[in-house]
Amino acid sequence: MSxxxxxxxxxxxxxxxxxxxxxxxxxxxxxxxxxYSSDHIWYKLAVAWLW
Numbered sequence: 001m002s003x004x005x006x007x008x009x010x011x012x013x014x015x016x017x018x019x020x021x022x023x024x025x026x027x028x029x030x031x032x033x034x035x036y037s038s039d040h041i042w043y044k045l046a047v048a049w050l051w
Contacts, residue, residue: 025051 029051033044 029047032047036043
């Protein structure tokens with residue numbers, strides 16, 4: 001069990017980092033759709049697919 005205790009901190013840090021990056025990605029996608037609403041549909045679809 002002591003082997004697993006050493007990985008809990010790393011797992012927590014990784015989860016927090018992934019959550020922050022996912023939030024940043026969501027904000028960027030939201031801002032793109034709000035700021036560039038007149039872009040071609042293919043650009044919008046590409047952004048949605050990458051998101």
